[in-house]
Amino acid sequence: MIDRRDFCKKALLIAGGMAIPLSALELFDPKRLLAEKNDPSPTRWAFLVDTHKCVGCGFCVKACKIENEIPYDANVTRTWVERYIVARDGKTYIDSPKGGRDGFTTPKIDQGVEHQTEVRNEDIEKAFFVPKLCNQCDNPPCVQVCPVGATYQTADGVVLVDRSWCIGCGYCIMGCPYGVRFFHPVYHVAEKCNFCYHRISKGMKTACVDACPFGARRIGNLKNPNDPVTKVIMTERVGVLKEEYGTKPQVFYVGLSREVK
Amino acid sequence: MKSHVWRPLYIVLGVIVLVMLAKAILVPKDFGIGERGYMYGWHRKGNEADWKAVKVKYKTMDYCKECHQDKYDDLRQSPHAAIQCENCHGPALDHPDDPPTLTIDRHRDLCIRCHARLPYNGSGRGAIRGITPETHHPEAECVLCHYPHNPKLEAKR
Numbered sequence: 001m002i003d004r005r006d007f008c009k010k011a012l013l014i015a016g017g018m019a020i021p022l023s024a025l026e027l028f029d030p031k032r033l034l035a036e037k038n039d040p041s042p043t044r045w046a047f048l049v050d051t052h053k054c055v056g057c058g059f060c061v062k063a064c065k066i067e068n069e070i071p072y073d074a075n076v077t078r079t080w081v082e083r084y085i086v087a088r089d090g091k092t093y094i095d096s097p098k099g100g101r102d103g104f105t106t107p108k109i110d111q112g113v114e115h116q117t118e119v120r121n122e123d124i125e126k127a128f129f130v131p132k133l134c135n136q137c138d139n140p141p142c143v144q145v146c147p148v149g150a151t152y153q154t155a156d157g158v159v160l161v162d163r164s165w166c167i168g169c170g171y172c173i174m175g176c177p178y179g180v181r182f183f184h185p186v187y188h189v190a191e192k193c194n195f196c197y198h199r200i201s202k203g204m205k206t207a208c209v210d211a212c213p214f215g216a217r218r219i220g221n222l223k224n225p226n227d228p229v230t231k232v233i234m235t236e237r238v239g240v241l242k243e244e245y246g247t248k249p250q251v252f253y254v255g256l257s258r259e260v261k
Numbered sequence: 262m263k264s265h266v267w268r269p270l271y272i273v274l275g276v277i278v279l280v281m282l283a284k285a286i287l288v289p290k291d292f293g294i295g296e297r298g299y300m301y302g303w304h305r306k307g308n309e310a311d312w313k314a315v316k317v318k319y320k321t322m323d324y325c326k327e328c329h330q331d332k333y334d335d336l337r338q339s340p341h342a343a344i345q346c347e348n349c350h351g352p353a354l355d356h357p358d359d360p361p362t363l364t365i366d367r368h369r370d371l372c373i374r375c376h377a378r379l380p381y382n383g384s385g386r387g388a389i390r391g392i393t394p395e396t397h398h399p400e401a402e403c404v405l406c407h408y409p410h411n412p413k414l415e416a417k418r
């Protein structure tokens with residue numbers, strides 16, 4: 001028979017014993033304390049695309065390919081521009097010839113090899129351009145699936161690929177829901193947009209942002225509340241791509257349409 | 262304990278030592294968890310510097326105007342003010358040291374990127390003055406008649 005004193009003692013002991021490991025995890029995680037007290041990085045890069053302003057000139061794609069040494073005529077690119085044409089009959093036509101590198105210069109819609117179609121101007125319900133690039137997700141699935149630690153997220157939120165460490169297994173290329181990754185034709189390793197890390201870390205803008213004459217592409221620091229891009233993201237109506245995947249993209253779009261995936 | 266227990270154990274210990282040795286030699290010293298923790302931050306720290314060291318090729322208009330102030334002024338007062346020099350002339354790289362001259366591309370393809378008429382309502386494209394490239398003097402370079410640095414001015418030749 002257990003007496004009251006014993007019962008209280010043991011109950012307290014068990015409750016205390018159970019609480020210690022929990023509290024040890026919760027209270028003494030140095031990473032978390034550091035994150036809360038003094039943030040290791042004063043920057044969190046975010047991108048803002050205004051689809052109303054994009055005219056499909058493709059200067060961003062051209063500049064990106066040259067700046068980042070992606071072979072110019074290879075059918076791969078870190079960023080690209082898509083054209084959406086929604087016809088009155090409800091059909092949606094999407095094309096991006098050469099990733100939009102040479103701009104959109106004809107009403108003919110590229111529908112694969114040697115096949116083009118055209119929607120008459122009076123049959124167009126709406127038409128617009130959508131630039132795409134790496135979303136630098138806060139929860140990047142491409143990083144989770146890397147078996148060797150060759151792709152990772154920096155303190156300022158940019159996802160990079162270590163070319164000397166990548167084994168070329170291609171998991172990340174399959175894992176990206178946005179299809180922004182590809183094999184570099186020269187280095188034969190995974191390749192992706194990195195917000196021109198060599199430029200933004202020097203205080204410059206990305207090559208595509210500089211090349212855009214219409215202000216459709218902008219880059220900013222989410223941790224600076226006075227940054228004009230941050231202000232737009234916080235106070236205006238912006239959307240992200242494939243929000244339901246839980247990847248938390250850091251590329252925000254103004255003027256998204258339901259046809260855009 | 263008997264030796265038939267110890268012998269395989271020695272082999273296992275040997276394998277473990279070998280793996281540890283290989284790890285010590287092959288894994289770079291700066292490999293570890295970065296600021297983003299085990300899930301997203303597992304990487305070789307030195308790679309961040311590798312990416313930062315990539316050469317900047319597009320130097321922007323501010324670099325061009327140091328020498329080409331006249332062209333810059335022309336451009337700034339024109340409807341083309343927002344277009345970077347390097348969009349048409351190519352990346353500055355280390356010009357004027359390397360390359361000494363940039364190619365001057367007078368091809369129509371550059372102009373029709375914006376000025377091929379596409380009357381799209383959901384985009385700024387619809388508001389840009391455009392032509393149909395197939396019918397608008399298809400044989401001629403645009404710069405024969407239009408001055409690209411300020412298309413509002415008469416042609417300079």
